[in-house]
Amino acid sequence: xxxxxxxxxxxxxxxxxxxxxxxxxxxxxxxxxxxxxxxxxxxxxxxxxxxxxxxxxxxxxxxxxxxxxxxxxxxxxxxxxxxxxxxxxxxxxxxxxxxxxxxxxxxxxxxxxxxxxxxxxxxxxxxxxxxxxxxxxxxxxxxxxxxxxxxxxxxxxxxxxxxxxxxxxxxxxxxxxxxxxxxxxxxxxxxxxxxxxxxxxxxxxxxxxxxxxxxxxxxxxxxxxxxxxxxxxxxxxxxxxxxxxxxxxxxxxxxxxxxxxxxxxxxxxxxxxxxxxxxxxxxxxxxxxxxxxxxxxxxxxxxxxxxxxxxxxxxxxxxxxxxxxxxxxxxxxxxxxxxxxxxxxxxxxxxxxxxxxxxxxxxxxxxxxxxxxxxxxxxxxxxxxxxxxxxxxxxxxxxxxxxxxxxxxxxxxxxxxxxxxxxxxxxxxxxxxxxxxxxxxxxxxxxxxxxxxxxxxxxxxxxxxxxxxxxxxxxxxxxxxxxxxxxxxxxxxxxxxxxxxxxx
Numbered sequence: 001x002x003x004x005x006x007x008x009x010x011x012x013x014x015x016x017x018x019x020x021x022x023x024x025x026x027x028x029x030x031x032x033x034x035x036x037x038x039x040x041x042x043x044x045x046x047x048x049x050x051x052x053x054x055x056x057x058x059x060x061x062x063x064x065x066x067x068x069x070x071x072x073x074x075x076x077x078x079x080x081x082x083x084x085x086x087x088x089x090x091x092x093x094x095x096x097x098x099x100x101x102x103x104x105x106x107x108x109x110x111x112x113x114x115x116x117x118x119x120x121x122x123x124x125x126x127x128x129x130x131x132x133x134x135x136x137x138x139x140x141x142x143x144x145x146x147x148x149x150x151x152x153x154x155x156x157x158x159x160x161x162x163x164x165x166x167x168x169x170x171x172x173x174x175x176x177x178x179x180x181x182x183x184x185x186x187x188x189x190x191x192x193x194x195x196x197x198x199x200x201x202x203x204x205x206x207x208x209x210x211x212x213x214x215x216x217x218x219x220x221x222x223x224x225x226x227x228x229x230x231x232x233x234x235x236x237x238x239x240x241x242x243x244x245x246x247x248x249x250x251x252x253x254x255x256x257x258x259x260x261x262x263x264x265x266x267x268x269x270x271x272x273x274x275x276x277x278x279x280x281x282x283x284x285x286x287x288x289x290x291x292x293x294x295x296x297x298x299x300x301x302x303x304x305x306x307x308x309x310x311x312x313x314x315x316x317x318x319x320x321x322x323x324x325x326x327x328x329x330x331x332x333x334x335x336x337x338x339x340x341x342x343x344x345x346x347x348x349x350x351x352x353x354x355x356x357x358x359x360x361x362x363x364x365x366x367x368x369x370x371x372x373x374x375x376x377x378x379x380x381x382x383x384x385x386x387x388x389x390x391x392x393x394x395x396x397x398x399x400x401x402x403x404x405x406x407x408x409x410x411x412x413x414x415x416x417x418x419x420x421x422x423x424x425x426x427x428x429x430x431x432x433x434x435x436x437x438x439x440x441x442x443x444x445x446x447x448x449x450x451x452x453x454x455x456x457x458x459x460x461x462x463x464x465x466x467x468x469x470x471x472x473x474x475x476x477x478x479x480x481x482x483x484x485x486x487x488x489x490x491x492x493x494x495x496x497x498x499x500x501x502x503x504x
Contacts, residue, residue, distance in 0.1 A: 003192075003204070003205040004202075004203065004204045004205070005194060005201075005202035005203070005205075006201050006202065007201070007202060008021075008142060008155070008157055008174070008176065008202055009021065009142065010202075011155070011176070013144050013155065013178065013180075014142045014143070014144060014155055015143055015144055015145060016142055016143050016244060016245075016246065017241045017243070017244055019240075019241055020240075020241050020244050020246050021139060023240075024118070024240055024241070024248065024249075024251075024252050025117050025118065025138050025139050026139070027251060027252075027255070028065075028116045028117045028118070028138075028249045028251040028252065029116070029117060029139065031063075031065040031116065031251045031255070031258055032065050032066055032069065032113065032116040032117070032251070033066075034061055034063040034065070034066065036059040036061050036262070037059065038056040038057060038058055038059060039056065039057050039058070039059050039266065040054050040055070040056050041054070041055055041056075041057065042054060042055075057270075059262070059266055060265060060266045060269040060270070061262040061265060061266060062261055062262060062265035062331070062351070062357060064258060064261050064262075064335065064338055064349070064357075065116055065250070065251060065258060066116075067349065067357055067359070068115075068250060068338070068339075068342055068344070068349070069112045069113065069115040069116045069250070070112055071344075071348065071349075071359055072112075072115050072250075072342070072344065072373075072374075072377075073108050073109075073111045073112035073115060074108065075370065075374055076111065076374045076377050076378060076381070077104075077107060077108050077111055077378075077381060077428070078108075078428060078429030079104045079105055079108055080104070080429045081104055081426060081427065081428050081429065082426075082427040083095055083098065083385075083389075083424060083425070083426055083427075084424075084425045084427065085422070085423050085424055085425075086423030087413075087416075087417070087422075087423055089409070089410075089413070090393065090409075090413075090417075090422065090423070093393075093396065093408065093409060094389050094392060094393070094424075097124075097131050097133070097392055100130070101132060101133040103133060106133075106135060107385075110122070110135050110137075111232070111381065113137060113138075114138065114232055114234065114247075114249070115234065115249055115250055115377075116249045116250060116251055117137065117138035117139070117249045117251075118138055118233070118234050118238075118246055118247035118248045118249040118252070119138050119141070119231060119232050119233045119234060119246060119247040120135065120136060120137055120138060120141070120231075120232050121135075121136040121140070121141040121154065121156065121229055121230065121231045121232070122134070122135050122136065122229065122230050122232075122384070122388050123136070123156070123228060123229035123230070123388075123391065124228065124388065124391050124392045124395050125395075126395060126401040126402065129402050129403055129408075131392055131395060131396055131408070133388070133392075136156050136158075136229075138246070138249075140156055140157045140158060141154060141155075141156060141157075141231065141246075142154060142155040142156075142157065143245050143246065144178070144179075144180060145180075145181075150231075151227075151231050151245050152181065152227055153178075153179055153180050153181060153227070154178075154179050154227075154229060154231070155176050155177065155178050155179075156176075156177040156179070156229070157174055157175070157176055157177075158174070158175045158177075159172060159173065159174050159175075160172075160173040160174075160175070160211055161173075162211075164197070169197070170197075170199070171195060171196075171197060172195070172196045172197070172198070172199050172203065173193060173194070173195055173206075173210070173211050174193070174194045174195075174196070174202050174203070175191060175192070175193050175194075175211070175212070176191070176192045176193075176194065177189060177190070177191055178190040178191075178192070179227060179228060179229055186220050186221060186222055186224075187220075187221040187224040187227075187228065188218055188219065188220050188221070189218070189219045189221075189228070190217065190218045191208060191212075191215055191216065191217060191218070192205055193205065193206050193207065193208050193210060193211060193212070194206065195210065221394075221398060223397075223398075223414070224394050224398075225394065225419045226387065226390050226391060226394060226419055227387075227391065228391045228394065228395060229387075229391060230384045230385070230387035230388040230391060231384065231387075232247075232380060232381055232384035233245075233246065233247035233380055234247035234248060234249060234250075234377065234380070235247075235376045235377055235379070235380050236248070236376075239253070240252050240253075250341070250342045253341060254338055254341040254342065257334055257337050257338045257341060258338065260334045261331060261334045261335060261338065264327060264330050264331050264334065265327075265331060267327070268323075268327040268331070268353075271322055271323065271327075272322055275320045275321075275322045280315065280316045281315040281316075282315075324353050327353075328351060328352060328353055331351045332350060332351055335349050335350070335351060340369075342373075343369055343370070343372070343373035343376075344369060344370045344373060345368045345369045345370045348370065378428065382426050385424075385426060386422065386424050386426075389422060389424055390419055390422055393409065393413075393417065393419075393422065394419065396408050396409045397409055397411065397413065397414050399411075439460070439461065440461045443457050443460060443461055444457070454469075454473055454476075455469040455470060455473060456469075458472055458473070
């Protein structure tokens with residue numbers, strides 16, 4: 001009998017509380033997208049007490065979630081990050097895989113969403129004898145077995161939508177990819193495909209070849225020591241679903257503050273719209289035809305007709321002051337609270353009515369809250385990158401995945417690599433925390449004091465490689481050697497003579 005699932009978490013192999021997906025991840029994506037329902041309100045005209053008249057308008061939110069995630073991601077991980085290995089052969093191979101897959105560019109984008117949702121996963125796979133990298137958002141990743149430190153088994157979900165025979169009809173296919181360890185020590189990836197006509201349900205299990213021609217039901221890996229996926233988790237404990245191994249994003253504990261920002265901004269924008277200049281005038285004064293030409297700009301919507309005669313009612317201007325200062329102060333108050341809740345320094349963002357939401361551009365202090373939060377997140381991110389690199393190496397040493405069994409890495413590396421520590425060093429760009437000119441001046445003082453080499457100085461301040469720095473120093477030494485010695489003054493000669501006499 002075919003297996004059928006209403007939701008992915010109904011599968012008994014998945015060991016996670018559905019509340020993480022149905023509430024917190026789903027909610028985080030709503031705030032990240034800024035997709036809020038329309039505002040319902042009662043207009044002044046149409047509500048006569050006998051019939052309720054409700055209108056709708058768009059909710060004018062200030063998408064602080066997106067702005068904060070984008071800013072934090074750019075501060076935490078720079079696209080110029082570099083990776084070096086103790087084993088040069090591994091370094092060349094991994095850096096080539098990263099470059100071919102635009103790893104740094106994609107990582108910053110995925111990190112941005114993970115800051116909102118709590119995490120992401122990434123895994124390597126082989127296609128046409130090349131190692132590729134696939135990314136999984138928080139709502140696609142389901143732990144099977146885990147402990148407090150790491151997730152060892154998982155299910156990765158991906159959805160394919162195909163149009164149906166009728167208009168506006170679609171068929172939804174969900175591929176579940178189970179990564180599991182077996183009792184004999186082997187590592188298996190099992191693929192299951194489900195089909196549904198309803199987007200809200202997973203549906204009934206169907207053969208893989210309905211969508212995927214070359215995908216196997218199961219792949220068995222031998223001599224694998226680590227999972228073939230890596231998971232990044234936002235730091236700090238999950239205080240919403242206490243036993244969940246998944247991370248929490250910035251939305252979960254800041255939802256009320258975000259609501260306050262959005263409600264205040266929406267009220268401000270609505271007051272601007274409804275508080276425009278209005279002139280009440282008798283209907284006959286603003287009526288015109290081919291014989292009676294208007295005495296005002298007909299494109300203006302400032303005039304509102306009233307049921308009164310020109311003799312009894314004179315045009316009256318209604319002007320209401322918009323509370324710009326009050327709204328601005330309130331929005332900035334809630335923004336400051338949101339900054340504190342996200343672990344960034346106060347003043348990272350500000351709002352003003354002329355230019356909207358602004359981001360601070362000054363250099364960030366190394367003892368600031370932003371710096372400490374960045375270091376905490378980088379610790380988990382570096383672990384994820386290291387786990388991914390380990391999985392890539394293990395996969396690149398598996399002959400069955402490549403044509404003719406020829407792996408891109410030599411087989412003898414298998415016995416020489418410590419998969420618990422592959423010797424990876426990650427070098428991040430810290431320029432956002434240190435002013436370049438200040439660092440250069442301080443480093444120059446250290447060089448002159450003799451406790452930093454010229455090579456290190458050139459590499460740190462001019463982005464040179466070790467080889468480039470050594471060549472530059474050779475050129476400098478060559479130029480200095482070719483310069484003529486300055487003529488000695490009488491004082492120099494006297495001092496030289498004095499030194500020689502002292503030596504005697």
